[in-house]
Amino acid sequence: MTHPPIREQEPLAQHTTLGLGGPARFFADCSTAEDVCAAIAYARERTLPLLILGGGSNLVVPDTGFPGVVLHLMSRGMECALNGQRADVRVAGGEPWDDVVMECIRRNLGGLECLAGIPGTAGATPVQNVGAYGQEVAECITAVYAIDIDTLRPVRFSGGECGFHYRGSRFKEADAGKFVILEVEFSLAVTTRAVIRYPELARAIERDAARAGIPAGTVTLEQARASVVRLRKSKGMVLDPDDPDSRSAGSFFTNPLVTDQDLAAICRRWADAGHDEPVPVFPAAGMHKLPAGWLVERAGFPRGLRRGGAGISTKHALALVNYGGSTGDLLALASDIQAGVLSAFNVKLEMEPVLAGAEPWRQRHG
Numbered sequence: 001m002t003h004p005p006i007r008e009q010e011p012l013a014q015h016t017t018l019g020l021g022g023p024a025r026f027f028a029d030c031s032t033a034e035d036v037c038a039a040i041a042y043a044r045e046r047t048l049p050l051l052i053l054g055g056g057s058n059l060v061v062p063d064t065g066f067p068g069v070v071l072h073l074m075s076r077g078m079e080c081a082l083n084g085q086r087a088d089v090r091v092a093g094g095e096p097w098d099d100v101v102m103e104c105i106r107r108n109l110g111g112l113e114c115l116a117g118i119p120g121t122a123g124a125t126p127v128q129n130v131g132a133y134g135q136e137v138a139e140c141i142t143a144v145y146a147i148d149i150d151t152l153r154p155v156r157f158s159g160g161e162c163g164f165h166y167r168g169s170r171f172k173e174a175d176a177g178k179f180v181i182l183e184v185e186f187s188l189a190v191t192t193r194a195v196i197r198y199p200e201l202a203r204a205i206e207r208d209a210a211r212a213g214i215p216a217g218t219v220t221l222e223q224a225r226a227s228v229v230r231l232r233k234s235k236g237m238v239l240d241p242d243d244p245d246s247r248s249a250g251s252f253f254t255n256p257l258v259t260d261q262d263l264a265a266i267c268r269r270w271a272d273a274g275h276d277e278p279v280p281v282f283p284a285a286g287m288h289k290l291p292a293g294w295l296v297e298r299a300g301f302p303r304g305l306r307r308g309g310a311g312i313s314t315k316h317a318l319a320l321v322n323y324g325g326s327t328g329d330l331l332a333l334a335s336d337i338q339a340g341v342l343s344a345f346n347v348k349l350e351m352e353p354v355l356a357g358a359e360p361w362r363q364r365h366g
Ligand SMILES: Cc1cc2nc3c(=O)[nH]c(=O)nc-3n(C[C@H](O)[C@H](O)[C@H](O)COP(=O)(O)OP(=O)(O)OC[C@H]3O[C@@H](n4cnc5c(N)ncnc54)[C@H](O)[C@@H]3O)c2cc1C
Pocket: 017, 051, 052, 053, 054, 055, 056, 057, 058, 059, 073, 093, 118, 119, 120, 121, 122, 123, 124, 125, 127, 128, 129, 130, 131, 132, 171, 179, 180, 181, 182, 236, 237, 238, 239, 246, 248, 249, 250, 251, 354
């Protein structure tokens, strides 16, 4: 099997949005399914661990780098088939996600517009069920086409087989590092109207429309996209070389989901510590979702905090930022924040980005 050109000692910092991480022992740009299979075989022949890399926007790479083969997915392509009032859109895994959203809006296809401005590739979106402003890819994904790393066979998962939930799926948990996602299929509505469910976004759209002299009423897909991007920019959540706060992996912690009983204990603990401010909470499928950013700030880690070369964004308490330090600095800060929130609320914050090298596949094969 001929493999794609393999580079050695490729610095991974330039492939992550945090701009952190040491070199990859081997690095393969893969544009086709054949490239992907060959890169997997290359790793297997040398009994080396494998790391799948898309846009590197949800990845923390250790300062020591990655001691195996990095499979960089760069496949491109998008096909759209109209199906009555819906369209089936099949997208190659290496397509930049924001381009996919823009193209769907251009074709009057609704369902992804609130996910504009999110960095990374289409193939990574099922991994953590990418979501923002009341939309998640799980609502639209009908199929995921992948290569099984153990057998090199193609596999198809229906949307229901992906095990989607809040910021997770089988690809991030039980089957982490087991499949390379080559293509994702979405079912989108043929429409020019956006459905807005998130109050903060609805207010922003109203404000933006008033500013532009557009009468209130129907919200177009493009209006929704523009307001989402403006909102995200105000939070440093759009990649921008001129905004040092965007040198992050997005939200570093997921919002904890807790039971009735947990919530009561958390509120009691907070009140017993002498605080009048109520603990903010949102309903989430029979559970309660706590805003992790609020927990971080109330545990004594304000926006703009700096520790060595790492810090918290000045615009968003959940974004940990590389201000010219190392992965070590970043993880030390993350671990202090986790300890602080545990001590203040007895809540364990879970890290949202993936720590390269920690996947189960590496432990099985590496
Ligand atoms: C500024 C900023 C804002 C963000 N905002 C959001 C947001 O609003 N909502 C949200 O959900 N996320 C957000 N993120 C996180 C991130 O953009 C998404 O998780 C994105 O889908 C990651 O894509 P990627 O291609 O960069 O994946 P990578 O970072 O390259 O990889 C992430 C994980 O997915 C695996 N992976 C990647 N591609 C594949 C593939 N083809 N097959 C199998 N596994 C794969 C990797 O091995 C790794 O485990 C944000 C990040 C940044 C930097």
